[in-house]
Amino acid sequence: MKIHRLLIANRGEIALRIIRTCRKLGIESVLAASEADLKSVPAKLAGMTVRLGNSAPAQSYLNIEHVIAAAREAKVQAIHPGYGFLSENVKLARACASAGIVFIGPDEQALEGVGDKLRAREHAVAAGLPVVPGGPVADADEAVALAKKIKFPVLIKAVGGGGGRGMKRVHEPAEMKHQAELAAAEAEAAFGDPRIYIERYVERGRHIEVQLLGDGRGEVVHLGTRDCSVQRRYQKLVEEAPAPNLDDKLRAAIHEAAIRFGKGLKYRGAGTVEFLVDDDRHEFYFLEMNARIQVEHPVTEAITGLDLIAEQIAIAEGEGLRFAQSEVAFSGHAIECRINAEDPLHDFRPSPGTVTTALFPAGPGIRVDTHIESGAVVPPFYDSLLAKIIAFGSDRNEALNRMRRALASTKIEGIETNISLHAALMNGNAFIQGGVHTSFFPGFLEAYLKTAGDRVLAGGVK
């Protein structure tokens, strides 16, 4: 079925990103916007805008009844959920099915199979993928017993979780009771599911993921790796494609493992299989699968020349995969920096408000995905992502150089941002060398804050 009119149940840069592809494909886009977003840039540029509800996410972007009502009012054939919010919510997929609306995403079975992180682990084991030692625990005593078996430190994770929320690192048995109870309470509050599990904490690991596309009938292709190891509190800050300094054999094994996992689910649409990679030992472990388009998808688009949103729509229309694995060609290197409304000098304090000036880089190899322009309002209700700056080059060095220049010419005033932090990252030896571990950022930040403090004393920054 050809989609002529599509509802975007999301906001911010991803909403605008989807609007752009819709326009390219001749699809009429309808933006479902909360009260706070009714006059946003995506609302101005969408074909039409429908009011989704009040500003609070629970009354708009997280409200299935409101999303379905908006879709009915706007008479759309399909809903694109973007990322976050309801993007991986099986109840939305079901509500779409009963309303006769196409949900642009995986089928209900796949959403359930990967949404429950323990079931995803079971799928991984069944597909022959290595998983990090660990498993489900009913209470703190069980957690201590299992942690002793798999060795401290361990990570407590939420079974219903994802996106790094609710994770706790525990170093010794004495901390376990408190942390396990805290994690279960947080998981209950955030995901409505108090179940937790534990996994061994791998200190010298890299976060490497594989982008997949599946037709829902068992055909799955991979679009290469992304390295997202630069993280603060399990939130990604910088991503790049392909993962640098990775042994060819190990890379091929990771690609193959991701495909096997996707085929096991007869996966439909765009999805990402995340791995923890120990490149010293040439080992890797399955972490989880994200059943949606991801924030960092542009780096994959840059090295493959594909439009992943267009492929998602084609798969949803029933076209299946429009190319074979052998037709996927990789070239060059791409890096993405997430520009957030937060102040690194003050413990990353969120900085909502009105953007008075927004100047972004332009030029060869530079792409900016943003919903921000001068005068745009950043509301306090949603996440702090303002823009993604993507730099592409024929090799990693060229991409890095372009990113440095791009960051230097980016100017956002009126609110605080993390642009200077990114500039420091791109000029730091560890990142330049490539292949940092997920434990890299805290140490980097400490050094950054020290020199930033010195600059403040010297009157260098405000």
Place this chain on the structure above:
Amino acid sequence: MELSQEDIAEIQRLLEASSYSELIVETARQRITLRRAGDGWIQETQSLTHPNYVSPLQDDPSSGAAQRSRAKVAATEDGLVNVFPPLPGTFYRAPKPGADPFVEVGSIVNADSVIGIIETMKLMNPARAGVAGTIVEICAANGQLMEEAEVLMRVRPQDGAPT
């Protein structure tokens, strides 16, 4: 029509070879300014269209202007101290839904006491009393959106506590 990122890159390539240092392209939807900046180029975009609503918007009393016009409690002549949120955001009186509130009217607090939570951009930030004393009034409702200049609570400072 709208210019795609590819179009902008193409225009910029043409400009690179020219002696121009600024170009303004205006379509029905957007005005894009491309300007030389040092070695590179910057772009500034301004959307020119208005949202095209599926159905006319109705004034919603629970949002926007109605909330903003709420009177600020400012008077401190009575010796009370106003407690403001650390950031604009949504105010919560309890650590999680269903739990007891951090404080009630009559609660004794010190400067570091947490009196509530402000949720801003998905992060939970503690709101602290900032002064030692007794809570005499709770001005904000649970779940209410608070601006930085709006009063959360009023505290009667303990004798000798700095105000």
